[in-house]
Amino acid sequence: MxxxxxxxxxxxxxxxxxxxxxxxxxxxxxxxxLDYVYLGDSGRAPYGGRDVDTVLDFAEQCVERxxxxxxxxxxxxxxxxSCVALRHLQQRYGSAERRVLGVTIPAAEAAVAAxxxxxxxxxxxxxxxxxxxRTEVRKLSASVQVSEIAAPLLAPLVEEGWEETDIARLxxxxxxxxxxxxxxxxxxxxxxxxxxxxxxxxxPAGVQVLNPAPEVAxxxxxxxxxxxxxxxxxxxxxRVLSSGDVTRFARHGARFLGEELPPVxxxxxxxxxxxxxxxxxxxxxxxxxx
Amino acid sequence: MxxxxxxxxxxxxxxxxxxxxxxxxxxxxxxxxLDYVYLGDSGRAPYGGRDVDTVLDFAEQCVERxxxxxxxxxxxxxxxxSCVALRHLQQRYGSAERRVLGVTIPAAEAAVAAxxxxxxxxxxxxxxxxxxxRTEVRKLSASVQVSEIAAPLLAPLVEEGWEETDIARLxxxxxxxxxxxxxxxxxxxxxxxxxxxxxxxxxPAGVQVLNPAPEVAxxxxxxxxxxxxxxxxxxxxxRVLSSGDVTRFARHGARFLGEELPPVxxxxxxxxxxxxxxxxxxxxxxxxxx
Numbered sequence: 170m171x172x173x174x175x176x177x178x179x180x181x182x183x184x185x186x187x188x189x190x191x192x193x194x195x196x197x198x199x200x201x202x203l204d205y206v207y208l209g210d211s212g213r214a215p216y217g218g219r220d221v222d223t224v225l226d227f228a229e230q231c232v233e234r235x236x237x238x239x240x241x242x243x244x245x246x247x248x249x250x251s252c253v254a255l256r257h258l259q260q261r262y263g264s265a266e267r268r269v270l271g272v273t274i275p276a277a278e279a280a281v282a283a284x285x286x287x288x289x290x291x292x293x294x295x296x297x298x299x300x301x302x303r304t305e306v307r308k309l310s311a312s313v314q315v316s317e318i319a320a321p322l323l324a325p326l327v328e329e330g331w332e333e334t335d336i337a338r339l340x341x342x343x344x345x346x347x348x349x350x351x352x353x354x355x356x357x358x359x360x361x362x363x364x365x366x367x368x369x370x371x372x373p374a375g376v377q378v379l380n381p382a383p384e385v386a387x388x389x390x391x392x393x394x395x396x397x398x399x400x401x402x403x404x405x406x407x408r409v410l411s412s413g414d415v416t417r418f419a420r421h422g423a424r425f426l427g428e429e430l431p432p433v434x435x436x437x438x439x440x441x442x443x444x445x446x447x448x449x450x451x452x453x454x455x456x457x458x459x
Numbered sequence: 460m461x462x463x464x465x466x467x468x469x470x471x472x473x474x475x476x477x478x479x480x481x482x483x484x485x486x487x488x489x490x491x492x493l494d495y496v497y498l499g500d501s502g503r504a505p506y507g508g509r510d511v512d513t514v515l516d517f518a519e520q521c522v523e524r525x526x527x528x529x530x531x532x533x534x535x536x537x538x539x540x541s542c543v544a545l546r547h548l549q550q551r552y553g554s555a556e557r558r559v560l561g562v563t564i565p566a567a568e569a570a571v572a573a574x575x576x577x578x579x580x581x582x583x584x585x586x587x588x589x590x591x592x593r594t595e596v597r598k599l600s601a602s603v604q605v606s607e608i609a610a611p612l613l614a615p616l617v618e619e620g621w622e623e624t625d626i627a628r629l630x631x632x633x634x635x636x637x638x639x640x641x642x643x644x645x646x647x648x649x650x651x652x653x654x655x656x657x658x659x660x661x662x663p664a665g666v667q668v669l670n671p672a673p674e675v676a677x678x679x680x681x682x683x684x685x686x687x688x689x690x691x692x693x694x695x696x697x698r699v700l701s702s703g704d705v706t707r708f709a710r711h712g713a714r715f716l717g718e719e720l721p722p723v724x725x726x727x728x729x730x731x732x733x734x735x736x737x738x739x740x741x742x743x744x745x746x747x748x749x
Contacts, residue, residue, distance in 0.1 A: 212510035220502040220702065221746045222728055256745035300743050325615045336633070339626045412510065438512060453590050455546035456511045 179204035179408070180400050181235030181243035183228075186214035187328065187418070188359030189246030190425035192272065195386035196244070197407075200393065204403030206238045208436070208443075209422070211413030215324055216249045219295060228254040232262055232269060234410070234436060234443040241399040242268045244389060248276070248357050249293050252301035268399055275388045276355055276381035277305035283377055284353040287314040291344060292357030294319040302357060316351060320344040320358075327360040330421065332367070341367040353377045363424065409433045412443065469494035469698070470690050471525030471533035473518075476504035476618065477708070478649030479536030480715035482562065485676035486534070487697075490683065494693030496528045498726070499712070500733075501703030505614050506539045507583025507648070514585065518544040520733040522552055522559060524700070524726060531689040532558045534679060538566070538647050539583050542591035558689055565678045566645055566671035567595035573667055574643040577604040581634060582647030584609040592647060606641060610634040610648075617650040620711065622657070631657040643667045653714065699723045702733065 180200075182193045186209050193207050208231050210216075216224055228250050235243045245251050245258065251271035258269045280288045290302050297319040306315050323344070326337050341364055345354070354376055356362060361380070368378045393400045408431065411418040415433035422430045437446040470490075472483045476499050483497050498521050500506075506514055518540050525533045535541050535548065541561035548559045570578045580592050587609040596605050613634065616627050631654055635644070644666055646652060651670070658668045683690045698721065701708040705723035712720045727736040 213513060215505075220727065221742050222748075223503060225746060225748055253746055257747045260747055298743060299745075301745060304744060322612070322615050322619050322621070325612050329612050331612070331633075334629075334633075336626055336629045339624075339629070343621075343624070343626070437510070452511050453588060454594060455589070455591060456515060456543055457547045457550055458512075458515055 177204045177239060177403050177406065178399075178401050179206040179238065179240055179403065179406070181205075181232075181238065181240035182207045182246055183231045183235060183243055183250070184209050184246040184359055185216040185227075185249060186211040186413070187422050187425045188324065190422055191359050191362045191380075192244065192246035192382045192385055194425070194427050195382040196389060197405075199386040199390045201405050202402050203400055204406040206235060206240060206408045206410065208235055208410045209413070209418060211411050211418055212437070213412060214328075215293070216247065216295065221253050221295070224250060224295065225254050225257055228258055229261070230438065230441070230443040232258055236262065236267060238408070238410075241266060242270065242396070244385070245269060245271045246359050246385075248272055248359065249296045252292075252296045252299040266399075268396070270389065270392065272381060272385050273301055273305055275385045276357065277302060277309060278388075279381050279384035280353055280355045280379060281306055281309045281313055283379055284313055286312070287316070287351045287353075289348040289351035289354040289376075290315060290317045290357050291320050291323075291354065291361070292317070293324060294321050296357055302355070316348055318344055318347050323364060324358055324360040327363045328421065330424070332363045337364060338367045338370065342371040345371050351376060353379055355379045355381060357381075407431055410436045410445070412436050412438075467494045467693050467696065468529055468531055468689075468691050469496040469693065469696070471495075471522075471528065471530035472497045472536055473521045473525060473533055473540070474499050474536040474649055475506040475517075475539065476501040476614075476703070477712050477715045478614065478617070480712050481649050481652045481670075482534065482536035482672045482675055484715070484717050485672040486679060487695075489676040489680045491695050492692050493690055494696040496525060496530060496698045496700065498525055498700045499703070499708060501701050501708055502727070503702060504618070505583065506537065507585050507611055507614060509585060511543050511585070514540060515544050515547055518548055519551070520728065520731070522548055524733040526552065526557060528698070528700075531556060532560065532686070534675070535559060535561045536649050536675075538562055538649065539586045542582075542586045542589040556689075558686070560679065560682065562671060562675050563591055563595055565675045566647065567592060567599060568678075569671050569674035570643055570645045570669060571596060571599045571603055573669055574603055576602070577606070577641045577643075579638040579641035579644040579666075580605060580607045580647050581610050581613075581644065581651070582607070583614060584611050586647055592645070606638055608634055608637050613654060614648055614650040617653045618711070620714070622653045627654060628657045628660065632661040635661050641666060643669055645669050645671060647671075697721055700726045700735070702726050702728070
């Protein structure tokens, strides 16, 4: 198996957990003939409340694992990582041979194209604290106003599978109610597309709810037209790696990807690196380490 | 300041975030004359969905920081850490001069004393996956039944400050509805006492809702009567350290402690250790690291 998988050049898609599968779904819809390796760092998710040093450490480990799997381009689907660590990852790993791409600029471009003047942006605490989305919008248009709201409960709600409950609708309403007079609402976390119905229900009339994932996929396709050697045609294969419980990842992941996942391969931290750890089971009880 | 603080021998209280302040509150009620140092690892909370290696790493760093602040005993208030890492911490750091105490055994003892035969236990995913609470109950009574439910949304709900909302009541009801025929419900996470009203409202008639924190404090007082040299009388002083946003910690923490907090001191990870980092501000934008 390893010889066949390492002989391909898959596109790497990296997220803190399940959420990036909503981006992978759009990428595969746009470019189904490519091979993909998805890495969800679900054993260490959520990233949204973490300090930036930790986010950078985790992002380095995950991107290195994906390059180790033969990728020559990695799409950072996670808005938290894109907003905080993308430039670092690009400076450390980027070259003519290897690229790291993010979601913030596509999201900003889609929002500026859609807005009539006032964009609302909702994301994790860390994403919003970075103000990177607003910075990118300002580069595109000095006159567009941006309001940002942190919604730390929404990603955990979706991870729990509660996106169709009254609890989710009430939580979305509570967050959206904090915006005033926006005309476009950007879903700035890869979990939120699963709450899109709730967002559409509670958004005031005239407010457009914008999932950036299709724009991310369209931009990736345009990029790939210029750099096909870094993402060559494959056979539509998909591998999925997760640092968390692989059974749970496969079960929940199907909701995000919109189809069943292949058997999820486990990765774990070994001496500061993320390594493939097949057949590792979840420990129970007290764990004593040497 | 450092000379005056290091000349005392405070009791260390460690939690992943704010929650352990509900335990500190009971400890100070029971033993108000002691000095305390509280460390909330809120920059890296929640722990409940993390892999065990990460929990062990963080727990080591936090306990070492508290011993570094002059503590000779550390109370691990966090049920996740107590259930997964306590034995490891005791083996690594415990001696005649230094002790690490947890909350799981006091919680199990209180529950066994209260139950008529069937205990419900609600906690984080990691806490429940360990089954450590059930293991401890079995040691005390082979005939008592234990049902465990993971409630990953409740700690984030409380961290958001939404414990008095319909969202919290609906979420608590959804989790509690998963139990069948219990007579005692143990709040197995230090955040949950802030939801105690919701738990009492939704628990079926005859079900006793049990917050273990007073029992933890009573057991600590009994322990301290035997080991007073490890927790000598002080002047009722309190220091609070947090790895997260200190302003936010002070604001939210008052709800958990039931009184205003002293100025919160920031700690951050430096070369694998948790160090005091006064006046550190939250970074914004893209972070590029050498």
